[in-house]
Amino acid sequence: MANTDTKKMARLRRRRRIRGKIRGTADRPRLSVFRSSRHIYAQVINDDLGIVLISASTVDSVLKGNLKEGGNVEAAREVGKLLAERATENSINTVTFDRGGFRYHGRVKALAEAAREGGLKF
Helix, strand or coil: CCHHHHHHHHHHHHHHHHHHHCCCCCCCCEEEEEECCCCEEEEEEECCCCEEEEEEECCCHHHHCCCCCCCCHHHHHHHHHHHHHHHHHCCCCECEEECCCCCCCCHHHHHHHHHHHCCCEC
């Protein structure tokens, strides 16, 4: 097994462990983050109904033209701002944060802090 396979499997184990403890409801949906090497994605999810309420990413048409690169901290900040803006438009103020098995560092942290600055509470 290659090193990248072991890293991916470890992240997926962490993700499963985290998801066992975190659940999004109608009152407090889950803010889920996924990052790849080129992009970052965020979704606000109601797990009771199994639906995505809001999403934002670096491949979103609103951000795609404005960003130089999708896989850096600045792009993550922009995604966090956009997500918070869309959440407040839909009357969502509080969420639970699901880091998806990624360390709370770098791009994940930048997205979370930008979402907080935009008005989301978690």
